[in-house]
Amino acid sequence: MLNFVLFGPPGAGKGTQSQKLIDQYQLIHISTGDLFRAHIKNQSPLGQKVSELIADGQLVPDAITIAMLEEEVDKNPEAKGFIFDGFPRTVPQAIALDEFLESKGSSIAGVIALDVDQEELTKRIAQRQLESGRADDQADKLQKxxxxxxxxxxxxxxxxxxxxxxxxxxxxxxxxxxxxELRAVVDQY
Structure with a gap:
């Protein structure tokens, strides 16, 4: 299984590049942000809690994030691999992801970090906020x-x-x- 973590700060282009990688390599995209937004949209109890945390610019606790991620992986047993976007955010999450994948007979093949400076991030997210109106892209929450x-x-x-x-x-x-450049990295595996 070809599993990658696409890493970078908010606005680095993870979502855009993930879609291109999915199309190229037939991988499943797991974005913790998308999972959170889906739970929020469905007004699940978890979604309500996640909504409160995100509205305050806080990270969702590891246990909630990991459980949602594992559920999503388990929904796709025939996947060729996964792109993890927005996860892991902490070393304990990285360890938990490694342990979970190992229990499935798999592992992370590689981690690709998109390097983008803060000035460019601010510009991109301001544009994204105009286009999508995402609540988590508002200036005060974004800076957090x-x-x-x-x-x-x-x-x-x-x-x-x-x-x-x-x-x-x-x-x-x-x-x-x-x-x-991303393809050159992925093609090494």
Whole structure:
């Protein structure tokens, strides 16, 4: 199974590039953000709790996130592989993902980090907010999410680097050029 983590701060282009990777390699995209938004839209009890947390710019607790992710993987037993987008955000989540995949006889093949500076992130998310109106892209909440990424989430990268699984790709520039660089990484596996 070909499993990848697509890593980067909010607005780095993970969603855009994930779709291109899905089309190219027939992988299943699992975005914790999409899972959260689906639960919120359906007004499930979990969705209501997630909504409160996201509205405050907080991360959803590991136990909730991991349970949702495992459920999604289990729904796709015939998948060729998965792209994990927005997960893991902490080393304990990375360890939990490794353990879960190992229990399925699989593992993370590689982690691809999209490098994008804060100025570009701010520009992209302002544009995305105009186009989609996502509540989590409002300026005050967005800054919390970006700060959270650069103060906490980025520390997951050394965990994967120590395993020899980390590749960095410049996330600024033409979408197709970035995708070509991503494909070069994926094609190594």
């Amino acid at each position: 999410r970006i700060d959270e990424y650069f103060s906490k989430t980025i520390h997951v990268l050394p965990y994967y680097e120590a395993q020899g699984k980390l590749s960095k790709v410049n996330g600024i520039g033409n979408i197709d050029t970035i995708f070509t």
